[in-house]
Amino acid sequence: MSANTQNKSKVISNISGAEAVIRCLLEEGVETLYGYPGGAIMPIYDELYKFQDKLHHVLTRHEQGATHAAQGYARTSGKVGVAVATSGPGATNLVTGIADAQIDSTPMVCITGQVASHLLGSDAFQETDIIGISTPVTKWNCQITKASEIPEIMARAFFIARSGRPGPVLIDITKDAQFEHFDFSYKKCTGIRSYQPYPILDEVKVEEAIALINQAKKPFIVWGQGVILGQAEEEFKTFLETSGIPAAWTILGLSALPTDHPSNRGMVGMHGNYAPNMLTNECDLLIAIGMRFDDRVTGDLNTYAKQAKIIHLELDPAEVNKNVTADVTLLADCKITLHRLNEKITPKTYPEWIQRFDDLDAIEYKKVIYNDLHPTKPGLTMGETIEMINTYSKGNAVIVTDVGQHQMVACRYAKFNQSKSNVTSGGLGTMGFALPAAIGAKMGAPDREVVAVIGDGGYQMTIQELGTIFQQKLAVKIVVLNNDFLGMVRQWQQLFFDKRYASTEMVNPDFVKIAEGYYIQAKRINQREELEDAVQDMMASDQPYFLEVCVEKEDNVFPMIPTGASVSAIRLE
Amino acid sequence: METKTYTLSVYSENNIGLLNRISAIFLKRHINLESFSTSASEIPDVFRFVIVINVTPNTVRRLVQQIEKQVDVIKAFYHTDEETIFQENALYKVKSSALFEERHIQNVIKNSHANIVTVSPEFFVIEKTGFREETEQLRKDLEPFGLLQFVRSGRISVTKAKMGISEILNTFKNNNN
Ligand SMILES: Cc1ncc(C[n+]2csc(CCOP(=O)(O)OP(=O)(O)O)c2C)c(N)n1
Numbered sequence: 001m002s003a004n005t006q007n008k009s010k011v012i013s014n015i016s017g018a019e020a021v022i023r024c025l026l027e028e029g030v031e032t033l034y035g036y037p038g039g040a041i042m043p044i045y046d047e048l049y050k051f052q053d054k055l056h057h058v059l060t061r062h063e064q065g066a067t068h069a070a071q072g073y074a075r076t077s078g079k080v081g082v083a084v085a086t087s088g089p090g091a092t093n094l095v096t097g098i099a100d101a102q103i104d105s106t107p108m109v110c111i112t113g114q115v116a117s118h119l120l121g122s123d124a125f126q127e128t129d130i131i132g133i134s135t136p137v138t139k140w141n142c143q144i145t146k147a148s149e150i151p152e153i154m155a156r157a158f159f160i161a162r163s164g165r166p167g168p169v170l171i172d173i174t175k176d177a178q179f180e181h182f183d184f185s186y187k188k189c190t191g192i193r194s195y196q197p198y199p200i201l202d203e204v205k206v207e208e209a210i211a212l213i214n215q216a217k218k219p220f221i222v223w224g225q226g227v228i229l230g231q232a233e234e235e236f237k238t239f240l241e242t243s244g245i246p247a248a249w250t251i252l253g254l255s256a257l258p259t260d261h262p263s264n265r266g267m268v269g270m271h272g273n274y275a276p277n278m279l280t281n282e283c284d285l286l287i288a289i290g291m292r293f294d295d296r297v298t299g300d301l302n303t304y305a306k307q308a309k310i311i312h313l314e315l316d317p318a319e320v321n322k323n324v325t326a327d328v329t330l331l332a333d334c335k336i337t338l339h340r341l342n343e344k345i346t347p348k349t350y351p352e353w354i355q356r357f358d359d360l361d362a363i364e365y366k367k368v369i370y371n372d373l374h375p376t377k378p379g380l381t382m383g384e385t386i387e388m389i390n391t392y393s394k395g396n397a398v399i400v401t402d403v404g405q406h407q408m409v410a411c412r413y414a415k416f417n418q419s420k421s422n423v424t425s426g427g428l429g430t431m432g433f434a435l436p437a438a439i440g441a442k443m444g445a446p447d448r449e450v451v452a453v454i455g456d457g458g459y460q461m462t463i464q465e466l467g468t469i470f471q472q473k474l475a476v477k478i479v480v481l482n483n484d485f486l487g488m489v490r491q492w493q494q495l496f497f498d499k500r501y502a503s504t505e506m507v508n509p510d511f512v513k514i515a516e517g518y519y520i521q522a523k524r525i526n527q528r529e530e531l532e533d534a535v536q537d538m539m540a541s542d543q544p545y546f547l548e549v550c551v552e553k554e555d556n557v558f559p560m561i562p563t564g565a566s567v568s569a570i571r572l573e
Numbered sequence: 574m575e576t577k578t579y580t581l582s583v584y585s586e587n588n589i590g591l592l593n594r595i596s597a598i599f600l601k602r603h604i605n606l607e608s609f610s611t612s613a614s615e616i617p618d619v620f621r622f623v624i625v626i627n628v629t630p631n632t633v634r635r636l637v638q639q640i641e642k643q644v645d646v647i648k649a650f651y652h653t654d655e656e657t658i659f660q661e662n663a664l665y666k667v668k669s670s671a672l673f674e675e676r677h678i679q680n681v682i683k684n685s686h687a688n689i690v691t692v693s694p695e696f697f698v699i700e701k702t703g704f705r706e707e708t709e710q711l712r713k714d715l716e717p718f719g720l721l722q723f724v725r726s727g728r729i730s731v732t733k734a735k736m737g738i739s740e741i742l743n744t745f746k747n748n749n750n
Pocket residue numbers: 402403404405406407429430431432454455456457458459481483485486487488489
């Protein structure tokens with residue numbers, strides 16, 4: 001393996017591998033990391049103690065929390081998130097977060113301690129094959145058994161995590177390598193022979209795409225997180241405004257464009273909006289930007305946009321024609337591709353086609369949205385809570401969501417003015433993501449309001465991270481939408497399993513007391529009259545704040561495309 | 574869609590974890606490997622995996638994309654049997670008494686174009702290189718004489734068309750500079 005490197009730092013003689021790890025982190029611009037100590041990582045923690053004025057280590061209450069916090073940090077800051085754990089159970093506790101980062105393309109470097117190299121394979125205390133375990137869910141991983149390997153491998157880890165389509169990297173360092181002394185110097189990695197993260201755009205394809213766009217009468221754009229990861233928000237907006245093409249987002253694309261932008265036509269997918277889902281099967285040109293045609297977006301592939309020509313802007317060659325075959329693939333960073341398209345596109349409008357969206361929007365508003373936001377029944381709805389948060393956030397907050405009904409409702413109704421504001425577990429759907437992710441999200445964007453919207457189920461998967469919030473004095477706002485159910489599963493049971501509510505009803509604890517036990521100001525409401533004051537107080541607070549909103553127990557999220565059905569089979573009730 | 578036999582040629586850096594990483598791609602998709610072998614390649618420091626699978630054209634394309642996506646993989650290709658020259662190698666261990674007592678076995682060995690690798694008082698070993706059907710036929714033919722051991726290697730293969738790894742490595746070098 002040969003790596004191109006530059007900016008070699010001066011040699012620091014005779015330092016330990018553990019100190020070298022810290023110096024590598026500093027060279028990479030790391031300021032914050034999340035983790036949990038233990039035997040095999042103690043030399044590194046000892047160095048963290050010595051370097052605490054330069055590196056802020058956040059002790060989470062579980063290693064899974066460390067990974068989600070690192071993810072939240074990466075998602076709002078755009079930097080690489082770092083998580084640290086000991087060997088054995090520490091390392092295995094990272095796996096869920098690593099898998100989440102892999103499927104949602106989040107740049108993260110995980111560092112695990114490992115038993116001393118002479119013990120490898122002996123089933124030593126807290127030995128686990130974390131390289132083997134993490135292989136299918138990492139972009140890259142590597143075990144280090146000699147201190148002298150640390151600088152080059154760490155440089156590679158950061159380069160791989162952040163370049164191209166980002167992803168998680170795990171570095172496993174044996175304890176003897178942490179203790180071993182060597183002469184340290186650091187070179188940032190700028191390239192690896194076998195790894196070509198940025199394919200070069202084929203100009204011929206650009207012409208082909210422009211020709212398809214010029215011919216189209218009913219073009220439609222679906223964008224994903226690629227716009228955010230590629231920092232292409234400006235180019236994207238220009239493309240929308242010039243081309244006049246209506247556009248909808250996948251859940252991870254949310255916030256790349258201000259929600260109230262006229263080109264924004266809502267969300268596609270299982271609980272997306274009516275118009276963009278229906279019109280996916282009516283458009284004559286589908287332009288997919290930085291998205292990967294996940295099955296939650298496409299429904300049945302055999303009936304997905306079959307009438308349309310497809311242009312796919314994609315960075316990862318492995319996504320090309322993976323789920324949907326494109327007529328033209330523009331394989332490159334979408335920032336570059338959009339820039340080229342913007343140079344060649346003719347300004348246009350599609351009044352009749354846009355009218356189709358307006359018409360279907362009106363149907364969805366009448367059947368679904370109105371009742372969600374202006375309910376007449378006594379129980380509070382998730383929708384009106386999100387709408388109230390919008391009123392006080394003015395669209396400026398980072399919204400972190402967990403997984404379930406509340407997630408779908410929050411993503412459907414939350415307003416955003418700014419990119420990198422929607423932090424959710426999309427591809428893996430990891431319950432327990434939101435609370436720790438909110439910690440990282442706040443630290444990645446300390447000047448912004450961060451509101452975590454969580455279900456009563458997912459909250460209890462990582463509730464111990466209240467301890468981290470308290471210890472770090474992080475002004476995270478936590479809203480639990482409590483329906484006393486694993487609501488999303490209950491909804492499926494109601495619709496597809498004849499209301500057999502197998503193990504979805506939850507007897508919940510006193511969440512307010514729990515928050516107060518962590519010295520976090522807390523409030524519970526269950527009346528509509530209380531909602532506005534409660535949200536206002538929460539948003540006005542400069543401290544961590546917990547708000548439990550007791551909502552209708554058996555509300556359902558609509559629209560809904562049943563699993564495996566066509567996007568046109570979307571149900572409004 | 575019809576399944577077919579494909580030979581994958583994967584050029585890679587030599588990395589301890591890569592074997593695991595590549596086999597995980599098949600495991601994740603519940604795909605059985607017909608054969609798997611690894612060796613040096615024509616280029617110093619570049620390794621080559623030869624993997625044989627029986628899948629649909631769409632599946633093989635996507636598998637190769639996933640393999641190529643791995644950081645330590647330089648390039649991956651797939652070819653049909655018609656597009657490659659391929660061989661397998663088999664060893665057969667038979668008790669020596671058979672050689673002297675059964676005259677017929679000598680004809681079997683001669684007709685199969687197999688080579689005798691070693692002969693000892695207790696056993697002798699035959700080697701045969703060829704297509705699967707040929708090594709398989711010889712196994713069947715030797716069975717009546719008491720086959721003590723049988724083993725067959727994974728497929729090794731070269732392609733009729735050139736794969737141009739040196740050129741690819743050169744463009745990679747230029748891209749990185
Ligand atoms: C770790 C994990 N386990 C199980 C699931 C399956 N699952 C998806 S949504 C859901 C219910 C979530 O309930 P809750 O957190 O109360 O949110 P609600 O749907 O009620 O808003 C479950 C169990 C999951 N996504 N993640």
